[in-house]
Every structure is written in C-alpha cells, then in structure tokens.
Amino acid sequence: MHDISLRFRPGRFTALVGANGSGKSSLMRCLIGLAAPEAGRVLLDGRPLASQTRRQIARRLAYLPQSSICPDHLTVGELVELAGFARTGLFGTVRAADREGYREALRTVGLAGKAARQLSRLSGGERQRAFIALALAQDTPVLLMDEPVNHLDLKYQYAVLDLLRDLVTGQGKTLVVVLHDLNLALAYADDAVLLKQGRVLAQGPARQVLDARAVAEGFGIAADLRDLGGRRLCLPKGAQMIGMP
Numbered sequence: 232m233h234d235i236s237l238r239f240r241p242g243r244f245t246a247l248v249g250a251n252g253s254g255k256s257s258l259m260r261c262l263i264g265l266a267a268p269e270a271g272r273v274l275l276d277g278r279p280l281a282s283q284t285r286r287q288i289a290r291r292l293a294y295l296p297q298s299s300i301c302p303d304h305l306t307v308g309e310l311v312e313l314a315g316f317a318r319t320g321l322f323g324t325v326r327a328a329d330r331e332g333y334r335e336a337l338r339t340v341g342l343a344g345k346a347a348r349q350l351s352r353l354s355g356g357e358r359q360r361a362f363i364a365l366a367l368a369q370d371t372p373v374l375l376m377d378e379p380v381n382h383l384d385l386k387y388q389y390a391v392l393d394l395l396r397d398l399v400t401g402q403g404k405t406l407v408v409v410l411h412d413l414n415l416a417l418a419y420a421d422d423a424v425l426l427k428q429g430r431v432l433a434q435g436p437a438r439q440v441l442d443a444r445a446v447a448e449g450f451g452i453a454a455d456l457r458d459l460g461g462r463r464l465c466l467p468k469g470a471q472m473i474g475m476p
C-alpha cells in the first residue's frame with residue numbers, strides 16, 4: 232500500500248472498491264491494527280491505533296473479515312455472545328441489556344430462530360449473517376466490514392445494507408464497507424474510495440468517484456453510468472473488456 236491518506240467520519244457510509252488484489256482487505260487490516268503500515272500511522276478517535284490495547288480498540292471498532300473462522304461446534308447464539316468479550320472479559324457477567332442486544336442482532340439478520348443451531352449446520356449465507364450479527368452486537372461506533380453481503384441472497388443483501396445505512400444515518404456510526412457491486416456502492420454509500428494496486432485512485436462522494444473513467448481505470452472494463460428513477464446505475468459492457476492482461 233502506498234500514499235494513502237484517508238479520513239472516515241461519523242455519520243458517513245464509505246464504500247471501499249477496487250479490483251481483486253487492489254488492497255481493500257490489506258487496508259482494512261491496517262485500519263483494525265491486524266497489520267502495521269510500513270510507514271505512516273492509523274489514528275482511531277485521534278489517537279494512534281498502535282498505542283491502544285486490543286480491548287480498547289474492540290470497544291470502539293467492530294470488524295467483519297472477508298472470511299471468518301471459528302470452532303464449528305459453536306452455536307449461532309454462542310457466537311453472537313462473543314460480542315460482549317471486549318466489555319466483560321472472558322469470565323465477565325453478561326447483563327440483561329446485552330442479552331437483549333444479542334437477540335436483536337440475531338433478529339436483524341433473520342436468525343432469531345436459529346440461535347441454538349451449530350455454525351457447521353448453516354448455509355453459506357446464514358453463516359455470513361451470523362457473523363454480521365456478531366459485528367452488529369458489538370454496538371461500536373465504528374464498523375469495518377469486508378464484503379458483508381458476500382454469499383447473501385438478494386433480499387438479505389438489501390436488508391443488511393438498509394440496516395447499515397440506518398445505523399449511519401440514525402446513530403451516526405462510522406461505516407467502511409468493502410463492496411464489489413458498484414450498484415450497491417452507488418445506492419448506499421455516501422463516499423467511495425477506489426483502490427488500484429495498493430494506491431488510492433479516487434476518493435470522495437460516491438457518485439463523483441464512480442464514473443465511467445474510474446470504472447475503466449479501476450477495473451479495466453467499459454461501463455455506462457445511467458440515472459434511472461433517482462438512482463445512478465453502473466451498466467458494464469461485458470463484451471468490451473478493456474486493458475485486460
């Protein structure tokens with residue numbers, strides 16, 4: 232990653248977009264402190280991330296990785312209860328309000344009826360929704376999500392993004408989401424950051440960043456950008472790939 236200077240603000244939904252291997256997940260990992268930048272620094276609430284403990288970070292920031300691993304025998308309910316770990320520690324007492332928060336997170340992702348189900352017995356999309364519930368249940372002011380709608384059917388893609396949009400607009404959360412679908416980025420994000428080969432190609436309001444030139448430069452594909460019913464749509468011209476290696 233090179234020459235990256237970004238600020239993510241409360242009450243803004245930022246889409247991180249770019250081709251495979253452009254550095255989206257690497258940037259996410261720097262933002263959460265799982266990888267250290269070779270130069271420069273990451274600030275959380277104005278303080279260097281590197282000077283904060285894992286627990287301090289976890290109280291402020293929830294992270295949904297691109298792929299999540301955990302013991303298969305864990306149930307959905309047990310997974311979501313891990314959300315309290317940053318506050319209670321390993322043997323802390325779970326408050327009634329926390330339990331209600333966990334149930335609410337499960338209801339939100341449509342898994343309230345599957346709290347007792349082992350993760351190994353979920354479909355790919357259900358499993359993804361369980362991990363989304365874990366991130367939501369942490370109730371942090373900052374949410375970083377790497378491809379949250381991956382594996383989700385159409386209804387849940389929109390349900391999850393509607394919910395994230397509400398959390399940003401209604402509660403002023405800071406949201407950074409990796410999205411591959413530019414139409415979802417255009418529909419939901421305030422801002423977009425377009426990465427290419429570890430650098431920021433463009434950043435700013437999503438509709439300004441995601442124009443035909445950016446799509447061509449960022450993804451090597453020609454696309455039409457059209458306005459329809461108040462929405463901006465990106466229509467790739469599949470047969471006219473440009474600049475493909």
Ligand SMILES: Nc1ncnc2c1ncn2[C@@H]1O[C@H](COP(=O)(O)OP(=O)(O)OP(=O)(O)O)[C@@H](O)[C@H]1O
Pocket residue numbers: 249250251252253254255256257258297
């Ligand atoms: N642990 C690692 N060690 C070395 N190189 C890595 C590591 N993880 C990723 N990379 C490399 O860094 C570059 C960016 O990878 P990254 O996973 O951040 O891309 P991405 O934009 O998230 O891609 P995708 O859309 O495929 O998920 C790639 O060239 C990748 O091969």
